[in-house]
Amino acid sequence: MDMNLSIHIKMNWKLILAFLATLLFAMSVMSPVAQAQTKLSNLVELEDMQRKELIGYGLVTGLDRTGDRSMGTRGSAFTVQSVANMLENFGITVDAERLRTRNVAAVMVTASISPYHAPGSVIDVTVSSLGDARSLQGGVLLQTPMFDPDNEEVFVKAQGPLIVGGATAEITGARVSQNQTLTATIPGGGIVEKNEEFEMDTQKPLGLVLRDPNFTNARNIVETINQTFDEELASMHHSGLVRVEWPEAFQDRGNMNVFTSIILDQEIVVETPARVVINERTGTIVAGGDVIIDDAMISHGNLQLRTQISPYVSQPPAFSGGETQVLDVPEAELSEELAQTFVLEPQTTVQQLSASLNALGMTPRDIISIFQALDKSGVLRAKLIVM
Numbered sequence: 001m002d003m004n005l006s007i008h009i010k011m012n013w014k015l016i017l018a019f020l021a022t023l024l025f026a027m028s029v030m031s032p033v034a035q036a037q038t039k040l041s042n043l044v045e046l047e048d049m050q051r052k053e054l055i056g057y058g059l060v061t062g063l064d065r066t067g068d069r070s071m072g073t074r075g076s077a078f079t080v081q082s083v084a085n086m087l088e089n090f091g092i093t094v095d096a097e098r099l100r101t102r103n104v105a106a107v108m109v110t111a112s113i114s115p116y117h118a119p120g121s122v123i124d125v126t127v128s129s130l131g132d133a134r135s136l137q138g139g140v141l142l143q144t145p146m147f148d149p150d151n152e153e154v155f156v157k158a159q160g161p162l163i164v165g166g167a168t169a170e171i172t173g174a175r176v177s178q179n180q181t182l183t184a185t186i187p188g189g190g191i192v193e194k195n196e197e198f199e200m201d202t203q204k205p206l207g208l209v210l211r212d213p214n215f216t217n218a219r220n221i222v223e224t225i226n227q228t229f230d231e232e233l234a235s236m237h238h239s240g241l242v243r244v245e246w247p248e249a250f251q252d253r254g255n256m257n258v259f260t261s262i263i264l265d266q267e268i269v270v271e272t273p274a275r276v277v278i279n280e281r282t283g284t285i286v287a288g289g290d291v292i293i294d295d296a297m298i299s300h301g302n303l304q305l306r307t308q309i310s311p312y313v314s315q316p317p318a319f320s321g322g323e324t325q326v327l328d329v330p331e332a333e334l335s336e337e338l339a340q341t342f343v344l345e346p347q348t349t350v351q352q353l354s355a356s357l358n359a360l361g362m363t364p365r366d367i368i369s370i371f372q373a374l375d376k377s378g379v380l381r382a383k384l385i386v387m
Contacts, residue, residue: 040208040221041264047207047241049115049198054156056109058144059086060127060136067105067139068131076131079106086142105133109144109158111190115198122188125158135181137164146190153194160189165279200256205243206263213240217270224266274382276375278368285367287382293353294379295346 068076083104084096111125139162146156162184218236225234234244250259276287374380
């Protein structure tokens with residue numbers, strides 16, 4: 001073979017290899033899926049370990065005249081009756097018609113527990129208004145039994161001060177609010193009173209249910225478990241379920257828990273899709289650093305409609321026999337702000353988009369609308385999750 005031809009072929013191979021290396025690097029940078037290593041316990045739930053959804057009815061007190069109304073046809077009669085019944089339990093008899101409950105609100109309390117929540121453990125609870133309260137800000141939930149709607153057994157008792165994701169302020173004739181104030185949470189506000197025990201069955205394989213079904217992650221789980229025990233114990237049933245056979249040394253019920261602990265403690269290489277999480281109630285936006293936006297043009301403006309009623313005094317002519325009257329004249333005004341427009345370059349990161357939006361002085365509500373529009377247009381290379 002000619003020497004020049006041999007050198008030319010070698011140079012071509014070097015160029016090809018360099019091109020492939022550059023292409024693989026670019027694909028790794030452009031991919032909206034990131035790889036990370038995490039414990040298996042962060043990825044799966046055990047099969048047949050369904051969480052139990054609980055509900056309860058209770059009263060929130062300590063409100064600053066923002067609770068349920070007790071008078072008029074629109075008042076919450078059940079709130080007044082609940083307060084009267086509660087006082088009756090304390091040996092205090094009152095006439096329900098004489099109660100004023102603007103500092104009390106009737107609420108529904110919800111929570112969920114897993115089979116492994118033992119009596120004495122604490123859980124988070126969610127509180128939402130049931131009547132016509134204006135805000136739950138500053139309230140305290142009185143002790144509320146929470147039961148399973150299927151059998152009406154009480155599993156949890158909830159109580160504690162509320163944490164509201166919004167704020168409201170009001171004076172005579174004016175009121176302003178920010179975010180939702182009729183839904184609140186109590187971290188650790190529920191105490192488990194009883195629970196149904198969960199027992200593993202040696203005749204049935206250990207089922208690992210992926211919280212986010214993914215074929216690649218399921219395959220990685222199977223390979224990691226089989227390599228750890230040097231035995232074909234794990235198999236992939238489908239993208240959301242991996243089943244693991246019980247080894248001979250772990251057939252005892254006590255050792256089954258040890259084996260489960262070893263399995264869940266394994267480090268797994270997982271694919272994590274890029275995500276943008278939006279909480280519309282509080283206006284919170286959380287976006288991962290691997291979120292990429294393709295080239296797009298964004299134009300955003302606000303349309304404002306204002307209405308008000310102005311008093312007008314109608315004065316009849318003298319000696320006409322008419323009466324002076326005060327009439328209400330409705331007025332409406334429509335205004336639209338100039339649209340704010342900017343262009344995103346290809347491969348724009350979420351940090352660059354955030355800097356552009358902040359420079360324009362946009363509110364969280366504006367940014368939420370923009371992310372939703374980007375997702376609909378197909379240029380947001382991430383999974384949009386709205387809570």
